Amino acid sequence: MDNPYISPFAKPVYVMLKPVGSVCNLACKYCYYLEKGKLYPEVKNHIMTDQLLEKFIQEYLECQTMQQVLFTWHGGETLMRPISFYKKALELQRKYAHGRQIDNCIQTNGTLLNDEWCRFFKENNFLVGVSIDGPQEFHDEYRRNRQGLPSFYKVMKGIELLKKHGVEYNAMAVVNDYNVDYPLEFYNFFKEIDCRYIQFAPIVERLSQHADGTQLTSPEQQDANIKLASFSVDSGKWGNFLCTIFDEWLKEDVGKYYIQLFDSTLANWIGEQPGICTLAKNCGHAGVMEFNGDVYACDHFVFPEYKLGNIQTQTLTEMMYSQRQLKFGTDKHDKLPLQCKECEYLFACNGECPKNRFMHTTSGEPGLNYLCKGYKKFFHHVAPYMDFMKKELLAQRPPANVMKWAKERNI
Numbered sequence: 001m002d003n004p005y006i007s008p009f010a011k012p013v014y015v016m017l018k019p020v021g022s023v024c025n026l027a028c029k030y031c032y033y034l035e036k037g038k039l040y041p042e043v044k045n046h047i048m049t050d051q052l053l054e055k056f057i058q059e060y061l062e063c064q065t066m067q068q069v070l071f072t073w074h075g076g077e078t079l080m081r082p083i084s085f086y087k088k089a090l091e092l093q094r095k096y097a098h099g100r101q102i103d104n105c106i107q108t109n110g111t112l113l114n115d116e117w118c119r120f121f122k123e124n125n126f127l128v129g130v131s132i133d134g135p136q137e138f139h140d141e142y143r144r145n146r147q148g149l150p151s152f153y154k155v156m157k158g159i160e161l162l163k164k165h166g167v168e169y170n171a172m173a174v175v176n177d178y179n180v181d182y183p184l185e186f187y188n189f190f191k192e193i194d195c196r197y198i199q200f201a202p203i204v205e206r207l208s209q210h211a212d213g214t215q216l217t218s219p220e221q222q223d224a225n226i227k228l229a230s231f232s233v234d235s236g237k238w239g240n241f242l243c244t245i246f247d248e249w250l251k252e253d254v255g256k257y258y259i260q261l262f263d264s265t266l267a268n269w270i271g272e273q274p275g276i277c278t279l280a281k282n283c284g285h286a287g288v289m290e291f292n293g294d295v296y297a298c299d300h301f302v303f304p305e306y307k308l309g310n311i312q313t314q315t316l317t318e319m320m321y322s323q324r325q326l327k328f329g330t331d332k333h334d335k336l337p338l339q340c341k342e343c344e345y346l347f348a349c350n351g352e353c354p355k356n357r358f359m360h361t362t363s364g365e366p367g368l369n370y371l372c373k374g375y376k377k378f379f380h381h382v383a384p385y386m387d388f389m390k391k392e393l394l395a396q397r398p399p400a401n402v403m404k405w406a407k408e409r410n411i
């Protein structure tokens, strides 16, 4: 074979990069990634070398079967690498692109953004994801640095700079035990700052002490001593949160504000692939590569037992299409408990993220998702509107017509 990297598979290989591992200037209390540094106690600097960066970029580009290739820079805090690192990455992308179209997106806590970063992102067409958990009071509850200093004002300044430079950005928020009680304040905040693409994710973590000093728990561990982390969202409240925001969105925001979870729900309603992996039928499409070349099954499964290999000894295609990774992907559906398999909302929920499946069903079967109650409530609540939007889409009319329809029915 001329090119050892060519992938025989139709789906693109997608692997997010961790150029500084889990290193960060903040220490958000709920962060699932901060403790991942403990997986590499022998390494002093968790920094991806230029050699590894080049190896990854060459291989990543050469194994793609699609014309368009997406690079995702993730952390830890991505902006803890200097701009020169990303300039080098762009040079290497150009070197190995061979005519492919390359897109870059980067996830950041926003605190280190300045004019220089924003100019760089604008010039190079980066999509920037900024983490912000709503108004100051919610955001600063958990998003602080090691000294306990809050980060809200720095993030807001960062967002202002992105806007000033015309950089495309979206907001990434988490919903936790605190902000879940204030859905309207949360939603209106994003409207006030004129953020039209809103992504939010529920926090569910379980903690126990492991020998290597880590605390987060993979779903296989079913020990009764494993406690739900206090910052986790309550399942029922998660449902109320989604329903309240949905009703508000329905008043005048459909087609104006894009809420990823609602779009993904509609996608499932019409049988399309949802944008959120948690609502998809299978997992396994998005791997992550750590600073040292270790590749894991998913960003939320960076546990030793989910390591697929290392790019120095195996190709990305070998790892991402290994039997283990394929099984990781199909297990999402195959391991559903009967209660899910018989659920009227299975097509929309797909049992959500396997990381959260540590409950038992009413008949005592393990593997039920902790968020089941909340999602069931949400799907039940939105079903008539989703049915209507589906009808509109199939008739090639805008789904935003749902607002008028709901108003006429006084709902």
Ligand SMILES: C[S@@+](CC[C@H](N)C(=O)[O-])C[C@H]1O[C@@H](n2cnc3c(N)ncnc32)[C@H](O)[C@@H]1O
Pocket (backbone or CB within 6 Å): 024, 030, 031, 032, 033, 074, 075, 076, 077, 078, 107, 108, 109, 129, 130, 131, 172, 173, 174, 201, 202, 203, 204, 205
């Ligand atoms: C690990 S951070 C890395 C990138 C960057 N430091 C940032 O904060 O955006 C990626 C995203 O995960 C979110 N996150 C952190 N801990 C989480 C958890 N336990 N569950 C769900 N999302 C979490 C963060 O709020 C952030 O939006």
Ligand code: SF4
Pocket (backbone or CB within 6 Å): 024, 025, 026, 027, 028, 031, 032, 033, 034, 075, 076, 077, 109, 131
């Ligand atoms: S800024 Fe991102 S990586 Fe850093 S602690 Fe917070 S969530 Fe984790």
Ligand code: SF4
Pocket (backbone or CB within 6 Å): 277, 278, 279, 282, 283, 284, 285, 286, 298, 299, 300, 301, 332, 352, 353, 354, 355
């Ligand atoms: S394990 Fe969870 S986060 Fe990972 S791909 Fe599956 S649904 Fe998504």
Ligand code: SF4
Pocket (backbone or CB within 6 Å): 339, 340, 341, 343, 344, 345, 346, 349, 350, 351, 352, 368, 369, 371, 372, 373, 375, 376
């Ligand atoms: S709503 Fe509950 S029972 Fe239904 S598929 Fe989702 S997790 Fe399973």
